[in-house]
Amino acid sequence: MPRAEGFAEAVLAVVADIPPGCVATYGDVAALLGSRGARMVGQVMARSGAEVPWWRVVRASGLPPAGHAERALIEYEREGTPLRPSTDDGGYRIDLAACRWRP
DNA sequence: CATTTGACTGCGT
DNA sequence: AACGCAGCCAAAT
Numbered sequence A: 001m002p003r004a005e006g007f008a009e010a011v012l013a014v015v016a017d018i019p020p021g022c023v024a025t026y027g028d029v030a031a032l033l034g035s036r037g038a039r040m041v042g043q044v045m046a047r048s049g050a051e052v053p054w055w056r057v058v059r060a061s062g063l064p065p066a067g068h069a070e071r072a073l074i075e076y077e078r079e080g081t082p083l084r085p086s087t088d089d090g091g092y093r094i095d096l097a098a099c100r101w102r103p
Numbered sequence B: 001c002a003t004t005t006g007a008c009t010g011c012g013t
Numbered sequence C: 001a002a003c004g005c006a007g008c009c010a011a012a013t
Helices: A009-019 A026-032 A038-049 A070-080
Strands: A083-084 A092-094
Touching: A009 A026, A009 A038, A026 A038, A070 A083, A070 A092
Parallel strands: none
Antiparallel strands: A083 A092
């Protein structure tokens, strides 16, 4: 039974609303909550992100969550999220212009 | 009640 | 294009 956690629950609700194949930036999620706590969104993900598609939330630069790029990459390939392969060093970025979620 | 800490962002160099 | 610095928000200690 979900209990009123305030901000955390709101963040989880928004992330759960992101459709597959799309992504949203931390700042966008925070903005939907009426706050600018982009860091806060990440904080909630670190705490309870295990219950939501956290990989659909990325940085404003199109980079996946810090320290979770490998795990997120698996999900992107599975969901068919448009990625933008980096030069050749194994790095990659998400094509925000193609899959940025807009409510 | 004050301090610390982040799965961040934007701007300047 | 890459790196560094300062600004912001809410929860935990």
